Amino acid sequence: FSTLSPERQRDIIHEICHLELSCLVFTRNLDIPELLLEEADGKGIPLFRTHLHTTDFIERITQFLEEKLAATCSIHGVLMDVFGVGVLLLGKSGIGKSECALDLILRGHRLVADDMVYIQKRAPSALIGSGFEIIQHHMEIRGLGIINIRSLFGVEAIRERKKIDLVLELVEWDTSREYDRLGFEREKYTILGVEIPMLRIPVTPARNLTTIIEVAARNHLLKVMGYDSAKEFEKNLLKKMEERGEEKPEIKGEVE
Template sequence: MKGKTITVENLVRKFSMKVLAGENLEEKMIVQSRVHRPGLEFVGHFDFFPTERIQVLGRKEINYLHKLSKGERKLRIGNIVNYHPPCFIVTAGVEGLTYLTQYCIEEGIPLLATNKPETTTEFITKLDAYLVKQLAPEMTIHGVCMNVSGIGILLRGHSGVGKSELAHTLIGKGHRLVADDVVVLKKLSQQTLLGTHDEKTKEFLALRSVGLLNVVRLYGRKAFQEETRIALDIKLTKWQKDDLNNELEHEPEYTEYMGIKIPTIEIQLQPGRDVAGLIEAAANNWYLRQQGYSAAEEFMSRIEGEFSDSGQ
């Protein structure tokens, strides 16, 4: 698992922003997800000032600064720039901001401005989502990641067990490939694990005896998805007749990734067995359980009902 950083230059390119002040943007690092609007700080409250976050100035903040006297404005802005946040972003237009530009130049703090006609809230929502994904702790695993009926699934197993071939079968059934061979997992929150590719293998599926396939070129855009929230972890193992679990419902198992527990099931492989169909069933059954339904519980209630009726 590793944390990540991005540069202010990455931010400028991603959101097509104007650079009003700042040099060597590729050296200015952003390490904190989520942004901050320094309203309280402008009036002197610094008890909880998140200094490592991007500072966003919307119409309220800019109008407040414009109304201050020159000396008061210098004091208010100076109190914030002294903490050297990674950058300031203005979303309310840049008219009359020469004083802010000058302060940022003097302190070496990048000052950026948005180009698109959107509200500050809309921009912050997009920026927060981008930062959370880019700065999320991540790890890589060997396997395949699929989106099956809208549900993110990891397929794991020893090399050569047939993970990629199974993914190809699922694509033929209308499901989507996310990543083959190298799966990147990102921890977005304490409950959310995102699966994606590592860019190099994007859209590629490697099949033994056939070679490398580009699933988008072969089957269209519907065959591929950039990322998916992981809900199920499926282990593909060799057939062991005596190990098959035939209970109505067994104790759930989990695999932990970066502190997040993912429900895990084992599917044994055997020639002629419809493993793709079993994965579809597992995905749909997981969805029903999220809605509060259990087939095993309904079955047992029917049996108990029969015994109750026969005892009358």
């Protein structure tokens, strides 16, 4: 640019400043030409300068804009990091979501958000959950009130944000309803247009929900790695029956 004639420099700057620009950014602490300062000031175009190299700046500003302009929503529930799996616990008020989360924390898992989960859509199919600033790291336990998880258990018991990988809905046990007992059902929960695998967990006093949630997280990890316990069970069962020459049974929810 500096090798061009003053007239050509002015023409280029004039053309640039007549575009619909939000701002201009100069990287590597480059000097801003005086002509550009005058033209940008006249057009009301903000000018910025950074010490970052161009590629580093583009990467950072892209990430910043994706976060600030992402589609968002909030949902009533509890978000936990269980074995590295982002588990979103849903269910009606009073069913025991916070109590389950507290038990998971005692077992070494990490709280992301309790009561209200703030969700941002990143990329085509990634949902990032976090807590609202005013209630972040806090939990409401009936009978105890509001407790600060960070103060009670330390920073290792919390996470600022986590990708949502699995939705578990806690529901009251209904004797008139038939629940999935083999794991062939493949339900999805849709948030901001993104489908997340979902399981419905019936709640009764005799069931250890914390252990069930841990097993659900481990089983999800297995599926991500390509191993499906239900499909493997079905395959082995059909193989044994073929060896014995028995007729194949019709298994409800059978999938290819």
